[in-house]
Amino acid sequence: xxxxxxxxxxxxxxxxxxxxxxxxxxxxxxxxxxxxxxxxxxxxxxxxxxxxxxxxxxxxxxxxxxxxxxxxxxxxxxxxxxxxxxxxxxxxxxxxxxxxxxxxxxxxxxxxxxxxxxxxxxxxxxxxxxxxxxxxxxxxxxxxxxxxxxxxxxxxxxxxxxxxxxxxxxxxxxxxxxxxxxxxxxxxxxxxxxxxxxxxxxxxxxxxxxxxxxxxxxxxxxxxxxxxxxxxxxxxxxxxxxxxxxxxxxxxxxxxxxxxxxxxxxxxxxxxxxxxxxxxxxxxxxxxxxxxxxxxxxxxxxxxxxxxxx
Amino acid sequence: xxxxxxxxxxxxxxxxxxxxxxxxxxxxxxxxxxxxxxxxxxxxxxxxxxxxxxxxxxxxxxxxxxxxxxxxxxxxxxxxxxxxxxxxxxxxxxxxxxxxxxxxxxxxxxxxxxxxxxxxxxxxxxxxxxxxxxxxxxxxxxxxxxxxxxxxxxxxxxxxxxxxxxxxxxxxxxxxxxxxxxxxxxxxxxxxxxxxxxxxxxxxxxxxxxxxxxxxxxxxxxxxxxxxxxxxxxxxxxxxxxxxxxxxxxxxxxxxxxxxxxxxxxxxxxxxxxxxxxxxx
Numbered sequence: 211x212x213x214x215x216x217x218x219x220x221x222x223x224x225x226x227x228x229x230x231x232x233x234x235x236x237x238x239x240x241x242x243x244x245x246x247x248x249x250x251x252x253x254x255x256x257x258x259x260x261x262x263x264x265x266x267x268x269x270x271x272x273x274x275x276x277x278x279x280x281x282x283x284x285x286x287x288x289x290x291x292x293x294x295x296x297x298x299x300x301x302x303x304x305x306x307x308x309x310x311x312x313x314x315x316x317x318x319x320x321x322x323x324x325x326x327x328x329x330x331x332x333x334x335x336x337x338x339x340x341x342x343x344x345x346x347x348x349x350x351x352x353x354x355x356x357x358x359x360x361x362x363x364x365x366x367x368x369x370x371x372x373x374x375x376x377x378x379x380x381x382x383x384x385x386x387x388x389x390x391x392x393x394x395x396x397x398x399x400x401x402x403x404x405x406x407x408x409x410x411x412x413x414x415x416x417x418x419x420x421x422x423x424x425x426x427x428x429x430x431x432x433x434x435x436x437x438x439x440x441x442x443x444x445x446x447x448x449x450x451x452x453x454x455x456x457x458x459x460x461x462x463x464x465x466x467x468x469x470x471x472x473x474x475x476x477x478x479x480x481x482x483x484x485x486x487x488x489x490x491x492x493x494x495x496x497x498x499x500x501x502x503x504x505x506x507x508x509x510x511x512x513x514x515x516x517x518x519x520x
Numbered sequence: 521x522x523x524x525x526x527x528x529x530x531x532x533x534x535x536x537x538x539x540x541x542x543x544x545x546x547x548x549x550x551x552x553x554x555x556x557x558x559x560x561x562x563x564x565x566x567x568x569x570x571x572x573x574x575x576x577x578x579x580x581x582x583x584x585x586x587x588x589x590x591x592x593x594x595x596x597x598x599x600x601x602x603x604x605x606x607x608x609x610x611x612x613x614x615x616x617x618x619x620x621x622x623x624x625x626x627x628x629x630x631x632x633x634x635x636x637x638x639x640x641x642x643x644x645x646x647x648x649x650x651x652x653x654x655x656x657x658x659x660x661x662x663x664x665x666x667x668x669x670x671x672x673x674x675x676x677x678x679x680x681x682x683x684x685x686x687x688x689x690x691x692x693x694x695x696x697x698x699x700x701x702x703x704x705x706x707x708x709x710x711x712x713x714x715x716x717x718x719x720x721x722x723x724x725x726x727x728x729x730x731x732x733x734x735x736x737x738x739x740x741x742x743x744x745x746x747x748x749x750x751x752x753x754x755x756x757x758x759x760x761x762x763x764x765x766x767x768x769x770x771x772x773x774x775x776x777x778x779x780x781x782x783x784x785x786x787x788x789x790x791x792x793x794x795x796x797x798x799x800x801x
Contacts, residue, residue, distance in 0.1 A: 235656070259652065261679075262679075262686075264683065266645070266679060267679035267683055268645075270645030270648075270649060270680070271645050271646070271683065273635075274646040274648060274652070274653065275650070276649075277584075277646075278649075278650060278653025278654055278657065278659075279580070279653070280653050282649075298676070301639050301642060302635070302642055302645075305636050306627065306635060307628070
């Protein structure tokens with residue numbers, strides 16, 4: 211299985227789209243090359259706007275550009291385009307309903323050793339709290355490429371989180387419909403719902419659990435907002451047990467969205483694997499996942515615990 | 521498109537000031553002080569500078585105007601109504617239930633509003649984006665942004681100022697309404713931003729200082745040849761509450777809640793001596 215860099219995959223996909231569609235404009239806050247736009251900056255310098263380390267202004271500038279018909283893509287380190295610029299995101303893009311794509315890269319723990327200032331564990335909550343904003347979290351490379359195209363085709367504000375560590379490229383042409391989840395495996399014992407990079411780890415944990423006789427149903431929801439309530443309820447009503455897994459604080463992310471869906475239906479019991487609401491140490495990426503139960507053995511343990519507590 | 525056919529800008533400003541009082545009759549209070557300090561500049565812009573057509577408010581070639589200090593929305597509503605962007609009777613809904621004329625402008629509720637401003641420190645960067653977008657389309661439309669002097673304490677303005685100068689955005693004009701007062705008191709006491717002209721000049725802007733109530737001077741600086749490859753900052757020295765003697769130059773005018781007597785005085789001071797004249801204006 212090929213592994214690829216999600217940032218390069220993202221940059222290359224958006225650049226390809228931009229070469230076909232002249233309304234796409236890329237904004238950089240001293241970070242365009244790291245977002246995979248090095249080649250695009252050379253090929254289309256008039257549509258590659260470097261504004262320096264100024265994420266607040268960059269966000270409003272993106273909105274201003276969008277009012278003239280452009281489709282601006284602003285990609286930088288996740289906290290700086292979600293929390294640093296939050297009011298600009300909220301007012302100029304959300305409230306003003308502008309066709310801007312904000313992309314937080316190195317999301318979750320992937321800037322692991324750089325510490326809490328660079329971890330992004332609240333971006334689903336922040337972006338998802340803004341009316342009119344769609345929140346995407348693709349996992350593998352095929353999903354990422356499809357998500358980029360869906361994001362650019364969608365008319366309206368979108369936030370997308372991507373990571374930085376290598377992701378598998380299954381070389382499939384995945385369909386990506388904003389707002390829709392899909393089944394990876396079907397089963398009767400337990401529903402596992404996941405999103406983003408974590409879905410790759412969850413697939414592995416689920417495969418192991420199934421090999422061990424646990425009939426797990428795995429649902430991937432690469433759109434966190436709006437969440438696919440239909441598929442979650444359909445599965446939860448069948449299994450009666452739901453476990454969400456995400457690389458995000460336990461508050462305000464996928465687990466909270468699924469809880470909202472389930473509480474409205476009076477349905478299944480919910481457990482979450484997520485990051486506790488406290489600052490996390492500087493460490494390696496794998497260590498931070500492990501400490502928070504987000505590695506493959508941790509996810510497998512969580513599944514067993516949920517089923518045994520039935 | 522051609523500039524809006526209005527009466528002289530002075531007449532437009534007077535009628536707009538009366539419209540502000542009309543809104544104050546609909547609701548008991550408003551951000552009158554700042555509205556009155558920038559209303560002359562708005563009148564000059566709409567009467568003789570902006571290329572804009574009220575019957576085609578979405579024309580892609582139009583000049584753009586943003587009221588970054590969005591709490592001064594009464595001034596913008598008053599001018600837009602007078603220029604025919606919407607029916608003047610809407611002014612009577614100001615501050616009322618489900619109004620299109622909220623305390624801050626909303627582009628989806630009224631024609632002629634280019635951005636949902638009001639949170640301070642957003643309008644200049646929005647204007648930079650608009651200017652960049654228009655330039656990419658080879659459209660020579662201009663972008664004008666009114667900022668408050670107190671608003672300049674928001675650091676995002678200076679991000680935008682640096683970027684506009686770096687990109688030599690000559691189509692962008694910022695008008696800074698320097699009335700010298702903000703909610704808590706004189707701007708010099710709350711957070712001094714002087715020297716404002718030197719700050720913009722240091723950021724690489726062309727800077728012009730002008731009396732913000734002198735229509736001829738405003739017209740001259742707003743129609744300076746625009747081949748200049750730098751953005752322009754027009755530093756307007758103004759009087760908070762200008763045109764209403766009871767509140768002029770008073771910090772209390774920022775959010776004015778007039779007594780009935782004060783409102784009557786203001787109406788008289790704008791030449792509206794009786795209700796008949798007031799209703800028929």
